[in-house]
């Protein structure tokens with residue numbers, strides 16, 4: 480088929496031609512916007528799931544809805560380590576400058592004077608220079624350099640300003656499980672505080688399946704602050720549509736056998752759907768796509784995953800870490816007990832902790848529950864077994 484018309488978008492955070500099966504989350508978010516504008520209270524939202532299920536694209540879609548409603552929004556991304564912690568604070572400050580500046584033109588300076596003074600003070604405190612907002616910093620607000628206090632001032636003043644025009648303020652956070660403890664707990668505390676003051680402020684976060692547990696760890700009341708949504712593989716009908724709808728938009732169709740084969744081989748996992756759909760587009764000579772086309776696409780899709788998606792993770796691991804991963808692979812995708820891994824490697828669980836920590840920091844595994852670890856992408860265990868001779 481014509482390469483320029485390929486309607487599939489394999490990748491990270493790339494909007495799919497058709498965002499299938501996420502209407503419930505979109506509706507819930509829409510309700511949050513509408514209810515807030517009518518002064519009803521709400522909870523923030525947390526999306527959690529493995530890599531490649533579509534959390535980032537959903538988060539971006541939700542942000543699009545909020546912008547459409549003229550809300551003030553910013554987006555930050557968690558990154559592990561000390562550099563990541565500094566970066567998250569800088570991005571927070573920088574994004575606030577940009578977002579509030581964009582807003583002045585619309586609502587006029589008077590209503591936003593306090594907001595701008597506080598944002599200026601907050602950004603100075605975190606070492607971000609940059610665009611002037613045309614207002615002196617307010618030395619009494621958000622100027623201590625202590626994240627917990629400054630963030631609280633900031634969120635109070637920004638959301639109070641937004642409330643005066645019946646809108647709200649949202650911080651979208653991707654890879655939220657990687658935020659450092661200080662920032663994470665400051666954010667959760669602010670969400671709690673805003674709820675009590677009936678301020679229209681929300682955190683909408685996305686992260687790995689351990690994110691809800693991390694939130695509960697930093698603040699035990701976190702479990703009541705958010706609407707938690709598990710984002711996973713698509714339902715059968717939605718998986719079919721995510722193949723057929725984008726194809727139809729450019730005038731192509733699947734034969735029913737062809738569609739069965741591809742839905743099956745992807746396990747209804749969104750990233751694989753895009754990868755195999757794209758391979759289908761490349762191999763098919765004409766529409767409707769046939770069973771043979773689908774078989775060829777399945778082979779090519781899998782080869783592509785085996786030469787890109789999986790090795791890009793495997794290659795990041797050191798020999799010692801690979802040994803750990805290979806030991807985990809024996810348990811498949813559902814996860815392994817850290818004690819059992821230690822036993823298999825004839826080592827003490829504590830002596831393996833640094834290796835495990837490195838693998839978590841590299842985003843290859845996550846701690847799915849206490850004493851357990853699992854791969855962050857589906858199919859990794861099988862890949863390692865297929866490649867075990869290379870360990």
Ligand SMILES: Nc1ncnc2c1ncn2[C@@H]1O[C@H](COP(=O)(O)OP(=O)(O)O)[C@@H](O)[C@H]1O
Nearest residue numbers: 490491492495499531532533534535536749750
């Ligand atoms: N609901 C969906 N329907 C079809 N494809 C999707 C859907 N959500 C995501 N995708 C595709 O899956 C891939 C991974 O999406 P991404 O948002 O980066 O996942 P995550 O953030 O969970 O790792 C992208 O190629 C994207 O186009």
Ligand SMILES: [Mg+2]
Nearest residue numbers: 492534535653
């Ligand atoms: Mg993502």
